[in-house]
Amino acid sequence: MRIGIRAAVIILLLDKNGILPSRVGTHSFRAGGAMALKFAGADRDDIKKMGRWSSGNFLVYIHDPIADYSEGWTKQMSVPRSYYNLEGTFTEEE
Numbered sequence: 001m002r003i004g005i006r007a008a009v010i011i012l013l014l015d016k017n018g019i020l021p022s023r024v025g026t027h028s029f030r031a032g033g034a035m036a037l038k039f040a041g042a043d044r045d046d047i048k049k050m051g052r053w054s055s056g057n058f059l060v061y062i063h064d065p066i067a068d069y070s071e072g073w074t075k076q077m078s079v080p081r082s083y084y085n086l087e088g089t090f091t092e093e094e
Helices: 002-011 026-039 044-050 056-060 073-077
Strands: none
Touching: 002 026, 026 044, 044 056
């Protein structure tokens, strides 16, 4: 199974997107399946049941897309702020 999965990564040229054959295997289906269920709207209990997890370890695999999670951060980070530098000098930004 692992050989087939890695062959698919090569055939689909997924290494161009940073997915290396040496880093995928049968476990990738569990992690990917958990995310697919989340995107389909499944709740945590359903994901846990479908993946046959007996603990909360599956939570490591489900996450919000970074774009959704960090929305608005760039704008907030670019707001000028006053601060003290390492020498203790106060700098006031406009």
